[in-house]
Amino acid sequence: MSRRDIVTAIPTSFHADGSLDIEGSRAIFRYVAQSGNEGAFVLGTTGEFPAIDEDEFRALVAAALEDLGGRMRVIVHVGRSSAFEAVRRVEIARELGAREFAALTPYYLASAEGAVESYFEAVSEAVGDGSLFVYVYPKRSGIEVSPALLARLAKLPNVIGAKISEMSLDDIAAYRSVVDDDFVLYTGADRDLVAAGEVGAQGVVSGVSSVLPKPFRALAAAADSGDSETIASAQAAVDDVVRIIGGDMPRMKAALRSMGVADGRSRMALVEPDDEALAEIDRVIAAYR
Template sequence: MIKPHGIVPPIITPMTEDGKFNEPVFRQMINHLIREGVHGIFPLGTTGEFYAFNNEEVKHILKVAVEEANGRVTVYAGANHITTRGVITQVKIAEEVGVDAVSVLTPMFVSQTQEEIYDFYKTIAESTSLPILIYNNKPKTNVTVTPETIAKLALIDNIIGVKDSTGDFTNTEEYIRLTRHIENFSVLLGRDTLIFAGLCYGAAGAIASCANVAPRIAADIYDKYMAGDFEGAREAQFILAPLRIACNMGTFPAVIKEGLVLEGYAVGKCLEPIAELKEQEKKKLETILKEMKLI
């Protein structure tokens, strides 16, 4: 069973001008991120605009990701849907193309009890032999997985971890505290400003959207921390922070895609209704990337 760790970018999905998946640029991005030292890739997460694609497109994107990664890093696939059966369909697609693990977001729109959340993940886990990463993004879904529910789900063999994108560090700390004795369970940060803090508490790493734009800086937080260079890791965190804060300028993930365009990657725009950044926002982002020595 794999053990999630390190910096894993939820890789963007490049688009052509007519809104189609841009396979050559996707392959280029995968190789760029791996060269820069990331520890895994995560296609079709929130940053990858998972909600924009039908099952046929999902299969194509995941197949390309597995093929291009070619065993060099772990491939985590987003498998997200409002219903349990919808997620299971996505998980079966992920199985078919040979990903290493799946990340499953809490259902959106429908408000569930914690009992329903537990049953949701338990049923999905029982439907597959793939390792499963729970994904809690309460700010986007208005649904949460409490620390107590995580502690119960962590006892299921193929549930291997949780990504916490709540931004609530007490919640992250409780995830870690309540699961710290469970050997095959990892807690990953989903808020890029809290990676160093999470590592200090015992987190295994982060699924970091800004690692699309600043993969080496993000990887330095983890690599330097693991090497015992805590001051170097903290400094890398400080360097990364302005980019994450800048993501508030536009509708997510517009800033991530614009940052890559500024770096010279033809990733295209987000799908409508997400709009491009305004000109003054693009200039502000350009200044931040120059200060980070990324352009």
């Protein structure tokens, strides 16, 4: 049976004025803890990490470890534009008890492969006895990671896998061809839990599953059954949810508000869903909650 981890990328809740809603964030953590998913990805893209300061990072990591740690793996994202900042976030999270980490490549300014490798060497050293995922997201970071570079990063101490966002199945296959079988590859494409598995990924990091986890769990079970009709039906449900909510944090938070989980908004400059979108969000909640 193939491994199909579902790791939930969790949104951060903010008040309407942009201030951190720590209690709302904790309510989301507690909701996700009941999902049955294998892990939680905290303070990644879905968590609006570029807009989180150091004190907020500390508070959110502490809350996540308390509210999620007994129920699922907690992967803390520490990626920053510099190794200095990323290492500092590793140190804070380790002090709080975190042992699994992910780090986006450096971002915004162009960076050569050697500089990216040096960045991950520093982060890997800071992780110590923990484990580290390389987070590859060239459409947001501006930094490409070639298969050759990933193969080198995979040999660093503590680097156990990679999260790959908005890249093709062929890209995932290319990464799989240069790393060991036990090196974990997670796709960031919510709907590709099965498709990515067919080219060597061991799971998905899914923001949509923070809102409606059941369709994703049903798809994983269907894939394990091997029944083509069951898989097609489960995939259609996931596709429907992803089409409506997708990697859109304001829509995720609108859904969480509608379900009474947390009354949160986004801090970053994102477009709020209109009435038509809100109606569709309510439709998929009714259908798949």
